[in-house]
Amino acid sequence: MTEGLHLDRVRIFEGARPLLEIDARVPPGEVLSVMGPSGSGKSTLLSHLMGDLAPGFRAHGELTLEGQDLSGLPPEARRLGLLYQDPLLFPHLSVAENLAFGLRPGGDRTERRNRVEAALADVSLEGYGPRDPATLSGGQAARVALMRTLLSEPRALLLDEPFSKLDQGLRDQTRRLVFDRARAARIPVVLVTHDRADVVAAGGPLIEL
Numbered sequence: 001m002t003e004g005l006h007l008d009r010v011r012i013f014e015g016a017r018p019l020l021e022i023d024a025r026v027p028p029g030e031v032l033s034v035m036g037p038s039g040s041g042k043s044t045l046l047s048h049l050m051g052d053l054a055p056g057f058r059a060h061g062e063l064t065l066e067g068q069d070l071s072g073l074p075p076e077a078r079r080l081g082l083l084y085q086d087p088l089l090f091p092h093l094s095v096a097e098n099l100a101f102g103l104r105p106g107g108d109r110t111e112r113r114n115r116v117e118a119a120l121a122d123v124s125l126e127g128y129g130p131r132d133p134a135t136l137s138g139g140q141a142a143r144v145a146l147m148r149t150l151l152s153e154p155r156a157l158l159l160d161e162p163f164s165k166l167d168q169g170l171r172d173q174t175r176r177l178v179f180d181r182a183r184a185a186r187i188p189v190v191l192v193t194h195d196r197a198d199v200v201a202a203g204g205p206l207i208e209l
């Protein structure tokens with residue numbers, strides 16, 4: 001099987017200290033959940049997938065996405081989407097400009113604007129384009145961040161506790177949105193979380209570090 005994301009005997013060391021070892025296959029549209037105590041290396045694993053390990057860490061093993069070996073690729077060539085706890089919208093750009101930032105190059109002005117507007121409508125934020133991101137609620141900002149990431153057409157989605165700051169109702173709604181979108185786009189997802197409810201909602205396998 002060459003589809004999806006494969007982590008084959010991936011081992012990460014912090015200096016000489018073994019930090020983690022993981023072996024997993026994530027088919028398109030499926031969510032692999034990763035849990036573990038603080039400091040067990042969950043965020044480091046995502047950095048490794050992004051091709052952005054901090055100095056002092058090294059990794060062995062193979063990372064393959066859609067049959068392509070990721071190891072030799074710089075972060076931007078991997079085309080992965082990463083969402084954090086904080087939406088990290090650019091404060092000096094409007095909501096629409098934040099979304100346009102996610103768009104891949106190409107298409108004329110009208111087409112790009114239409115795609116941004118469609119993305120806003122998709123998450124019930126019609127008319128929010130000109131807004132300053134600072135005026136958005138937590139849930140609205142999370143939806144904009146998700147759409148900005150999806151507009152970049154990532155080949156896989158990496159989630160670092162993206163729901164943990166949302167209140168209960170919003171958390172359920174936002175995670176459903178993320179998982180549904182990933183399934184529809186058939187992109188594999190790696191979800192780092194401390195919340196068992198995320199794992200249940202994700203419906204895929206769980207690895208505990």
Ligand SMILES: Nc1ncnc2c1ncn2[C@@H]1O[C@H](COP(=O)(O)OP(=O)(O)OP(=O)(O)O)[C@@H](O)[C@H]1O
Nearest residue numbers: 014019036037038039040041042043044045054056
């Ligand atoms: N940028 C960095 N530079 C140096 N060491 C780091 C860096 N980021 C993390 N570490 C170290 O790497 C190890 C793993 O940390 P990591 O953040 O991956 O854990 P985590 O499982 O994501 O923890 P948490 O649940 O608290 O977010 C820890 O020993 C931590 O101190």
